[in-house]
Amino acid sequence: xxxxxxxxxxxxxxxxxxxxxxxxxxxxxxxxxxxxxxxxxxxxxxxxxxxxxxxxxxxxxxxxxxxxxxxxxxxxxxxxxxxxxxxxxxxxxxxxxxxxxxxxxxxxxxxxxxxxxxxxxxxxxxxxxxxxxxxxxxxxxxxxxxxxxxxxxxxxxxxxxxxxxxxxxxxxxxxxxxxxxxxxxxxxxxxxxxxxxxxxxxxxxxxxxxxxxxxxxxx
Amino acid sequence: xxxxxxxxxxxxxxxxxxxxxxxxxxxxxxxxxxxxxxxxxxxxxxxxxxxxxxxxxxxxxxxxxxxxxxxxxxxxxxxxxxxxxxxxxxxxxxxxxxxxxxxxxxxxxxxxxxxxxxxxxxxxxxxxxxxxxxxxxxxxxxxxxxxxxxxxxxxxxxxxxxxxxxxxxxxxxxxxxxxxxxxxxxxxxxxxxxxxxxxxxxxxxxxxxxxxxxxxxxx
Numbered sequence: 001x002x003x004x005x006x007x008x009x010x011x012x013x014x015x016x017x018x019x020x021x022x023x024x025x026x027x028x029x030x031x032x033x034x035x036x037x038x039x040x041x042x043x044x045x046x047x048x049x050x051x052x053x054x055x056x057x058x059x060x061x062x063x064x065x066x067x068x069x070x071x072x073x074x075x076x077x078x079x080x081x082x083x084x085x086x087x088x089x090x091x092x093x094x095x096x097x098x099x100x101x102x103x104x105x106x107x108x109x110x111x112x113x114x115x116x117x118x119x120x121x122x123x124x125x126x127x128x129x130x131x132x133x134x135x136x137x138x139x140x141x142x143x144x145x146x147x148x149x150x151x152x153x154x155x156x157x158x159x160x161x162x163x164x165x166x167x168x169x170x171x172x173x174x175x176x177x178x179x180x181x182x183x184x185x186x187x188x189x190x191x192x193x194x195x196x197x198x199x200x201x202x203x204x205x206x207x208x209x210x211x212x213x214x215x216x217x218x219x
Numbered sequence: 220x221x222x223x224x225x226x227x228x229x230x231x232x233x234x235x236x237x238x239x240x241x242x243x244x245x246x247x248x249x250x251x252x253x254x255x256x257x258x259x260x261x262x263x264x265x266x267x268x269x270x271x272x273x274x275x276x277x278x279x280x281x282x283x284x285x286x287x288x289x290x291x292x293x294x295x296x297x298x299x300x301x302x303x304x305x306x307x308x309x310x311x312x313x314x315x316x317x318x319x320x321x322x323x324x325x326x327x328x329x330x331x332x333x334x335x336x337x338x339x340x341x342x343x344x345x346x347x348x349x350x351x352x353x354x355x356x357x358x359x360x361x362x363x364x365x366x367x368x369x370x371x372x373x374x375x376x377x378x379x380x381x382x383x384x385x386x387x388x389x390x391x392x393x394x395x396x397x398x399x400x401x402x403x404x405x406x407x408x409x410x411x412x413x414x415x416x417x418x419x420x421x422x423x424x425x426x427x428x429x430x431x432x433x434x435x436x437x438x
Contacts, residue, residue, distance in 0.1 A: 188404065
Protein backbone atom coordinates (compact mmCIF):
# COMPACT_ATOMS: atom_id res chain seq x y z
CA UNK A 1 0.00 0.00 0.00
CA UNK A 2 1.29 3.42 -0.94
CA UNK A 3 1.95 5.59 2.09
CA UNK A 4 -0.35 8.54 1.75
CA UNK A 5 0.54 12.17 2.19
CA UNK A 6 -1.34 12.40 5.49
CA UNK A 7 0.39 9.31 6.81
CA UNK A 8 3.74 10.87 5.95
CA UNK A 9 2.76 14.11 7.63
CA UNK A 10 1.66 12.21 10.72
CA UNK A 11 4.92 10.24 10.65
CA UNK A 12 6.89 13.50 10.59
CA UNK A 13 5.00 14.77 13.63
CA UNK A 14 5.59 11.48 15.47
CA UNK A 15 9.26 11.49 14.58
CA UNK A 16 9.80 15.01 15.93
CA UNK A 17 7.68 14.19 18.98
CA UNK A 18 9.84 11.14 19.68
CA UNK A 19 12.93 13.33 19.42
CA UNK A 20 11.46 15.62 22.05
CA UNK A 21 10.93 12.61 24.33
CA UNK A 22 14.57 11.63 23.81
CA UNK A 23 15.75 15.14 24.66
CA UNK A 24 13.71 14.99 27.89
CA UNK A 25 15.28 11.60 28.69
CA UNK A 26 18.74 13.00 27.92
CA UNK A 27 18.32 15.89 30.38
CA UNK A 28 16.81 13.57 33.00
CA UNK A 29 19.79 11.22 32.73
CA UNK A 30 22.28 14.08 32.62
CA UNK A 31 20.80 15.49 35.83
CA UNK A 32 21.04 12.07 37.51
CA UNK A 33 24.62 11.74 36.27
CA UNK A 34 25.42 15.21 37.64
CA UNK A 35 23.82 14.87 41.06
CA UNK A 36 24.47 11.13 41.48
CA UNK A 37 28.08 11.41 40.23
CA UNK A 38 27.36 8.59 37.78
CA UNK A 39 30.11 8.41 35.15
CA UNK A 40 28.60 5.69 33.00
CA UNK A 41 25.26 7.51 32.81
CA UNK A 42 27.11 10.69 31.77
CA UNK A 43 28.93 8.72 29.05
CA UNK A 44 25.63 7.30 27.88
CA UNK A 45 24.03 10.74 27.48
CA UNK A 46 27.03 11.87 25.46
CA UNK A 47 26.98 8.78 23.22
CA UNK A 48 23.20 8.83 22.72
CA UNK A 49 23.20 12.34 21.32
CA UNK A 50 24.26 11.10 17.91
CA UNK A 51 20.91 9.35 17.70
CA UNK A 52 19.01 12.64 18.19
CA UNK A 53 21.23 14.30 15.56
CA UNK A 54 20.52 11.50 13.07
CA UNK A 55 16.80 11.71 13.73
CA UNK A 56 16.90 15.47 13.24
CA UNK A 57 18.62 15.07 9.89
CA UNK A 58 16.11 12.41 8.82
CA UNK A 59 13.16 14.55 9.96
CA UNK A 60 14.42 17.49 7.93
CA UNK A 61 14.91 15.22 4.92
CA UNK A 62 11.33 14.00 5.31
CA UNK A 63 10.05 17.55 5.63
CA UNK A 64 11.87 18.65 2.47
CA UNK A 65 10.52 15.66 0.56
CA UNK A 66 6.97 16.50 1.63
CA UNK A 67 7.43 20.13 0.60
CA UNK A 68 8.86 19.20 -2.78
CA UNK A 69 6.46 16.42 -3.69
CA UNK A 70 3.23 17.47 -2.05
CA UNK A 71 3.47 21.25 -2.20
CA UNK A 72 1.33 21.79 0.87
CA UNK A 73 -0.30 25.10 1.77
CA UNK A 74 -1.87 26.72 4.86
CA UNK A 75 -1.99 24.51 7.97
CA UNK A 76 -0.01 21.63 6.46
CA UNK A 77 2.74 23.97 5.30
CA UNK A 78 2.94 25.44 8.81
CA UNK A 79 3.11 21.92 10.28
CA UNK A 80 6.09 21.05 8.11
CA UNK A 81 7.95 24.31 8.67
CA UNK A 82 7.13 23.92 12.37
CA UNK A 83 8.67 20.44 12.35
CA UNK A 84 11.87 21.86 10.84
CA UNK A 85 12.10 24.55 13.54
CA UNK A 86 11.20 22.20 16.36
CA UNK A 87 13.73 19.65 15.14
CA UNK A 88 16.45 22.29 15.42
CA UNK A 89 15.28 23.25 18.93
CA UNK A 90 15.30 19.64 20.07
CA UNK A 91 18.77 19.05 18.68
CA UNK A 92 19.97 21.99 20.79
CA UNK A 93 18.17 20.59 23.84
CA UNK A 94 20.03 17.34 23.36
CA UNK A 95 23.30 19.25 23.00
CA UNK A 96 22.61 21.10 26.26
CA UNK A 97 22.00 17.80 28.07
CA UNK A 98 25.36 16.66 26.70
CA UNK A 99 27.00 19.78 28.14
CA UNK A 100 25.61 18.93 31.57
CA UNK A 101 26.85 15.35 31.19
CA UNK A 102 30.29 16.56 30.12
CA UNK A 103 30.71 18.67 33.23
CA UNK A 104 29.60 15.67 35.34
CA UNK A 105 32.22 13.55 33.56
CA UNK A 106 34.93 16.19 33.83
CA UNK A 107 34.60 16.51 37.60
CA UNK A 108 34.12 12.80 38.32
CA UNK A 109 34.68 11.33 40.93
CA UNK A 110 33.90 14.68 42.53
CA UNK A 111 30.40 16.13 42.26
CA UNK A 112 30.43 19.29 40.11
CA UNK A 113 27.59 20.73 42.19
CA UNK A 114 28.38 21.85 45.77
CA UNK A 115 25.87 20.92 48.49
CA UNK A 116 24.60 24.44 48.90
CA UNK A 117 23.17 24.58 45.35
CA UNK A 118 22.26 20.90 45.04
CA UNK A 119 18.53 21.45 45.66
CA UNK A 120 18.54 24.25 43.15
CA UNK A 121 19.86 21.94 40.42
CA UNK A 122 17.52 19.12 41.42
CA UNK A 123 14.65 21.60 41.00
CA UNK A 124 15.90 23.06 37.72
CA UNK A 125 16.53 19.56 36.37
CA UNK A 126 13.07 18.28 37.29
CA UNK A 127 11.32 21.38 35.95
CA UNK A 128 13.28 21.38 32.68
CA UNK A 129 12.52 17.73 32.03
CA UNK A 130 8.86 18.35 32.83
CA UNK A 131 8.84 21.26 30.35
CA UNK A 132 10.27 19.02 27.63
CA UNK A 133 7.66 16.34 28.39
CA UNK A 134 4.89 18.94 28.21
CA UNK A 135 6.31 20.23 24.92
CA UNK A 136 6.16 16.65 23.62
CA UNK A 137 2.56 16.36 24.81
CA UNK A 138 1.43 19.56 23.09
CA UNK A 139 3.15 18.49 19.89
CA UNK A 140 0.99 15.37 19.93
CA UNK A 141 -2.24 17.04 21.11
CA UNK A 142 -1.70 20.33 19.25
CA UNK A 143 -3.35 22.09 22.21
CA UNK A 144 -2.48 25.81 21.80
CA UNK A 145 -3.64 26.77 25.33
CA UNK A 146 -1.40 24.21 26.98
CA UNK A 147 1.40 25.25 24.61
CA UNK A 148 1.06 28.88 25.64
CA UNK A 149 1.15 27.84 29.33
CA UNK A 150 4.69 26.46 28.88
CA UNK A 151 5.73 30.07 29.42
CA UNK A 152 4.45 29.96 33.00
CA UNK A 153 6.23 26.69 33.75
CA UNK A 154 9.41 28.27 32.45
CA UNK A 155 9.08 31.01 35.07
CA UNK A 156 9.95 28.45 37.77
CA UNK A 157 13.19 27.56 35.97
CA UNK A 158 14.04 31.24 35.57
CA UNK A 159 13.38 31.85 39.27
CA UNK A 160 15.79 29.04 40.24
CA UNK A 161 18.32 30.39 37.76
CA UNK A 162 18.15 33.83 39.35
CA UNK A 163 18.43 32.27 42.80
CA UNK A 164 21.56 30.46 41.65
CA UNK A 165 23.16 33.70 40.53
CA UNK A 166 22.29 35.36 43.82
CA UNK A 167 24.12 32.52 45.56
CA UNK A 168 27.11 32.98 43.26
CA UNK A 169 27.37 36.74 43.19
CA UNK A 170 25.76 38.29 46.23
CA UNK A 171 26.53 35.69 48.86
CA UNK A 172 29.96 34.67 49.92
CA UNK A 173 30.69 31.68 47.68
CA UNK A 174 32.85 29.22 49.59
CA UNK A 175 33.54 26.67 46.89
CA UNK A 176 36.15 28.38 44.78
CA UNK A 177 36.33 29.79 41.29
CA UNK A 178 36.34 26.50 39.37
CA UNK A 179 33.13 25.39 41.01
CA UNK A 180 31.52 28.81 40.49
CA UNK A 181 32.30 28.60 36.77
CA UNK A 182 30.79 25.10 36.54
CA UNK A 183 27.69 26.19 38.40
CA UNK A 184 27.21 29.32 36.28
CA UNK A 185 27.50 27.35 33.04
CA UNK A 186 25.28 24.52 34.29
CA UNK A 187 22.63 27.06 35.28
CA UNK A 188 22.79 28.54 31.82
CA UNK A 189 22.41 25.09 30.17
CA UNK A 190 19.23 24.33 32.11
CA UNK A 191 17.80 27.77 31.44
CA UNK A 192 18.43 27.47 27.69
CA UNK A 193 17.01 23.92 27.62
CA UNK A 194 13.79 25.21 29.18
CA UNK A 195 13.68 28.15 26.74
CA UNK A 196 13.80 25.77 23.79
CA UNK A 197 10.84 23.86 25.23
CA UNK A 198 8.94 27.16 25.43
CA UNK A 199 9.92 27.88 21.84
CA UNK A 200 8.39 24.55 20.81
CA UNK A 201 5.17 25.68 22.48
CA UNK A 202 5.26 28.92 20.45
CA UNK A 203 5.61 26.85 17.29
CA UNK A 204 2.59 24.71 18.17
CA UNK A 205 0.58 27.91 18.67
CA UNK A 206 1.76 29.12 15.27
CA UNK A 207 0.88 25.84 13.66
CA UNK A 208 -2.66 25.80 15.00
CA UNK A 209 -3.49 29.48 14.83
CA UNK A 210 -1.22 30.84 12.11
CA UNK A 211 0.14 33.59 14.38
CA UNK A 212 3.35 33.43 16.42
CA UNK A 213 2.90 34.70 19.97
CA UNK A 214 5.44 37.33 20.88
CA UNK A 215 8.66 36.27 22.49
CA UNK A 216 8.12 36.23 26.23
CA UNK A 217 11.65 37.48 26.75
CA UNK A 218 15.01 37.12 25.20
CA UNK A 219 17.41 34.70 26.86
CA UNK B 220 5.20 45.86 -12.48
CA UNK B 221 4.49 42.57 -10.75
CA UNK B 222 7.39 41.41 -8.62
CA UNK B 223 8.50 38.12 -10.07
CA UNK B 224 9.22 34.94 -8.19
CA UNK B 225 12.96 35.26 -8.73
CA UNK B 226 12.94 38.83 -7.52
CA UNK B 227 11.15 37.72 -4.37
CA UNK B 228 13.64 34.90 -3.86
CA UNK B 229 16.54 37.34 -4.33
CA UNK B 230 14.87 39.76 -1.91
CA UNK B 231 14.63 37.00 0.71
CA UNK B 232 18.34 36.25 0.33
CA UNK B 233 19.21 39.94 0.62
CA UNK B 234 16.98 40.36 3.66
CA UNK B 235 18.62 37.48 5.52
CA UNK B 236 22.06 38.65 4.39
CA UNK B 237 21.33 42.13 5.78
CA UNK B 238 20.30 40.54 9.08
CA UNK B 239 23.65 38.78 9.22
CA UNK B 240 25.39 42.13 8.71
CA UNK B 241 23.35 43.58 11.58
CA UNK B 242 24.30 40.67 13.86
CA UNK B 243 27.98 41.29 13.03
CA UNK B 244 27.49 45.01 13.84
CA UNK B 245 25.73 44.09 17.09
CA UNK B 246 28.63 41.92 18.28
CA UNK B 247 31.16 44.52 17.18
CA UNK B 248 29.36 47.21 19.17
CA UNK B 249 28.81 44.90 22.14
CA UNK B 250 32.54 44.15 22.24
CA UNK B 251 33.36 47.86 22.11
CA UNK B 252 30.82 48.50 24.86
CA UNK B 253 32.35 45.70 26.95
CA UNK B 254 36.00 46.63 26.55
CA UNK B 255 35.47 50.40 26.28
CA UNK B 256 33.01 50.46 29.22
CA UNK B 257 30.57 52.36 27.03
CA UNK B 258 27.12 52.34 28.59
CA UNK B 259 25.27 54.11 25.79
CA UNK B 260 26.68 51.72 23.19
CA UNK B 261 25.59 48.77 25.35
CA UNK B 262 22.08 50.25 25.58
CA UNK B 263 22.04 50.73 21.82
CA UNK B 264 22.90 47.06 21.15
CA UNK B 265 20.10 45.98 23.50
CA UNK B 266 17.56 48.34 21.90
CA UNK B 267 18.56 47.49 18.32
CA UNK B 268 17.90 43.77 18.77
CA UNK B 269 14.20 44.27 18.27
CA UNK B 270 14.99 45.26 14.70
CA UNK B 271 16.73 41.93 14.00
CA UNK B 272 13.79 40.08 15.58
CA UNK B 273 11.32 41.96 13.38
CA UNK B 274 13.38 41.27 10.27
CA UNK B 275 13.56 37.59 11.18
CA UNK B 276 9.78 37.41 11.53
CA UNK B 277 9.32 39.20 8.19
CA UNK B 278 11.85 36.95 6.46
CA UNK B 279 10.04 33.85 7.70
CA UNK B 280 6.74 35.30 6.55
CA UNK B 281 8.24 35.93 3.12
CA UNK B 282 9.65 32.40 2.99
CA UNK B 283 6.28 30.87 3.88
CA UNK B 284 4.55 32.98 1.24
CA UNK B 285 7.03 31.82 -1.41
CA UNK B 286 6.56 28.19 -0.38
CA UNK B 287 2.77 28.45 -0.45
CA UNK B 288 2.37 30.43 -3.66
CA UNK B 289 5.28 29.29 -5.78
CA UNK B 290 5.74 25.68 -4.62
CA UNK B 291 9.43 25.62 -5.39
CA UNK B 292 11.46 22.43 -5.71
CA UNK B 293 15.14 21.40 -5.69
CA UNK B 294 17.62 24.28 -5.31
CA UNK B 295 15.00 26.98 -4.81
CA UNK B 296 13.31 24.94 -2.09
CA UNK B 297 16.67 24.51 -0.35
CA UNK B 298 17.30 28.25 -0.62
CA UNK B 299 14.03 29.05 1.11
CA UNK B 300 14.42 26.42 3.85
CA UNK B 301 18.01 27.61 4.24
CA UNK B 302 16.79 31.18 4.72
CA UNK B 303 14.44 30.00 7.48
CA UNK B 304 17.27 28.21 9.30
CA UNK B 305 19.76 31.00 8.81
CA UNK B 306 17.23 33.56 10.02
CA UNK B 307 16.92 31.60 13.28
CA UNK B 308 20.72 31.40 13.63
CA UNK B 309 21.09 35.13 13.08
CA UNK B 310 18.40 35.93 15.61
CA UNK B 311 20.38 33.92 18.17
CA UNK B 312 23.58 35.71 17.18
CA UNK B 313 21.86 39.01 17.87
CA UNK B 314 20.63 37.68 21.21
CA UNK B 315 24.17 36.65 22.16
CA UNK B 316 25.45 40.14 21.33
CA UNK B 317 22.72 41.47 23.63
CA UNK B 318 23.95 39.17 26.42
CA UNK B 319 27.45 40.62 26.07
CA UNK B 320 26.00 44.15 26.13
CA UNK B 321 23.92 43.34 29.21
CA UNK B 322 26.95 42.21 31.18
CA UNK B 323 28.77 45.40 30.09
CA UNK B 324 25.77 47.42 31.32
CA UNK B 325 25.43 45.45 34.56
CA UNK B 326 29.04 46.09 35.59
CA UNK B 327 29.22 49.72 34.42
CA UNK B 328 31.13 51.89 35.43
CA UNK B 329 33.47 48.98 36.13
CA UNK B 330 34.81 46.92 33.23
CA UNK B 331 33.41 43.35 33.36
CA UNK B 332 36.65 42.03 31.86
CA UNK B 333 39.78 42.05 34.05
CA UNK B 334 43.04 43.19 32.45
CA UNK B 335 44.54 39.72 32.34
CA UNK B 336 41.88 38.43 29.89
CA UNK B 337 41.29 41.68 28.03
CA UNK B 338 43.39 40.66 24.99
CA UNK B 339 41.60 37.34 24.88
CA UNK B 340 38.20 39.05 24.58
CA UNK B 341 39.52 41.57 22.06
CA UNK B 342 40.67 38.61 19.95
CA UNK B 343 37.46 36.58 20.37
CA UNK B 344 35.39 39.67 19.60
CA UNK B 345 37.32 40.51 16.43
CA UNK B 346 37.32 36.89 15.20
CA UNK B 347 33.63 36.40 15.91
CA UNK B 348 32.66 39.56 14.05
CA UNK B 349 34.91 38.52 11.15
CA UNK B 350 33.18 35.13 11.06
CA UNK B 351 29.78 36.79 10.88
CA UNK B 352 31.00 39.07 8.06
CA UNK B 353 32.35 36.06 6.17
CA UNK B 354 29.05 34.24 6.71
CA UNK B 355 27.28 37.27 5.21
CA UNK B 356 29.70 37.22 2.27
CA UNK B 357 29.15 33.54 1.50
CA UNK B 358 25.39 34.02 1.72
CA UNK B 359 25.72 36.61 -1.04
CA UNK B 360 28.30 34.76 -3.13
CA UNK B 361 27.01 31.24 -2.41
CA UNK B 362 30.63 30.05 -2.47
CA UNK B 363 30.59 26.58 -0.84
CA UNK B 364 34.40 26.39 -0.48
CA UNK B 365 34.58 29.63 1.44
CA UNK B 366 31.54 28.53 3.45
CA UNK B 367 33.27 25.30 4.44
CA UNK B 368 36.37 27.26 5.48
CA UNK B 369 34.37 29.07 8.17
CA UNK B 370 35.10 25.96 10.24
CA UNK B 371 38.80 26.79 10.24
CA UNK B 372 38.21 30.40 11.23
CA UNK B 373 36.10 29.12 14.11
CA UNK B 374 39.10 27.15 15.40
CA UNK B 375 40.75 30.43 16.40
CA UNK B 376 37.73 31.38 18.51
CA UNK B 377 37.70 27.93 20.12
CA UNK B 378 41.40 28.21 20.91
CA UNK B 379 40.85 31.55 22.68
CA UNK B 380 37.89 30.07 24.50
CA UNK B 381 40.01 27.18 25.79
CA UNK B 382 42.74 29.62 26.76
CA UNK B 383 40.19 31.59 28.75
CA UNK B 384 39.15 28.51 30.69
CA UNK B 385 42.74 27.65 31.41
CA UNK B 386 43.12 31.11 32.91
CA UNK B 387 39.98 30.61 34.97
CA UNK B 388 40.48 27.06 36.16
CA UNK B 389 44.12 26.08 36.10
CA UNK B 390 45.76 29.38 37.02
CA UNK B 391 45.21 31.23 40.21
CA UNK B 392 42.38 33.60 39.34
CA UNK B 393 42.84 36.82 41.28
CA UNK B 394 39.69 38.68 40.35
CA UNK B 395 37.07 36.96 42.46
CA UNK B 396 34.08 34.74 41.84
CA UNK B 397 31.76 37.37 40.36
CA UNK B 398 34.29 38.28 37.71
CA UNK B 399 35.03 34.61 36.96
CA UNK B 400 31.32 33.98 36.38
CA UNK B 401 31.06 36.98 34.03
CA UNK B 402 34.14 35.88 32.12
CA UNK B 403 32.96 32.26 31.78
CA UNK B 404 29.56 33.34 30.46
CA UNK B 405 31.03 35.97 28.14
CA UNK B 406 33.39 33.35 26.71
CA UNK B 407 30.46 31.07 26.10
CA UNK B 408 28.50 33.84 24.32
CA UNK B 409 31.34 34.51 21.87
CA UNK B 410 31.89 30.83 21.25
CA UNK B 411 28.21 30.24 20.50
CA UNK B 412 28.04 33.34 18.27
CA UNK B 413 30.93 31.94 16.19
CA UNK B 414 29.28 28.50 16.06
CA UNK B 415 26.13 30.01 14.57
CA UNK B 416 28.24 31.68 11.86
CA UNK B 417 29.73 28.26 11.06
CA UNK B 418 26.23 26.80 10.94
CA UNK B 419 25.28 29.44 8.35
CA UNK B 420 28.24 28.21 6.29
CA UNK B 421 26.93 24.65 6.53
CA UNK B 422 23.58 25.85 5.26
CA UNK B 423 25.16 27.57 2.26
CA UNK B 424 26.95 24.30 1.43
CA UNK B 425 23.62 22.47 1.69
CA UNK B 426 21.93 25.02 -0.49
CA UNK B 427 24.48 24.79 -3.27
CA UNK B 428 25.31 21.09 -3.12
CA UNK B 429 22.20 19.48 -1.59
CA UNK B 430 24.25 17.73 1.10
CA UNK B 431 24.83 18.97 4.63
CA UNK B 432 28.46 18.61 5.73
CA UNK B 433 28.78 16.80 9.04
CA UNK B 434 28.81 18.78 12.23
CA UNK B 435 32.39 19.70 12.97
CA UNK B 436 31.75 19.29 16.66
CA UNK B 437 28.98 19.82 19.07
CA UNK B 438 29.11 23.00 21.17
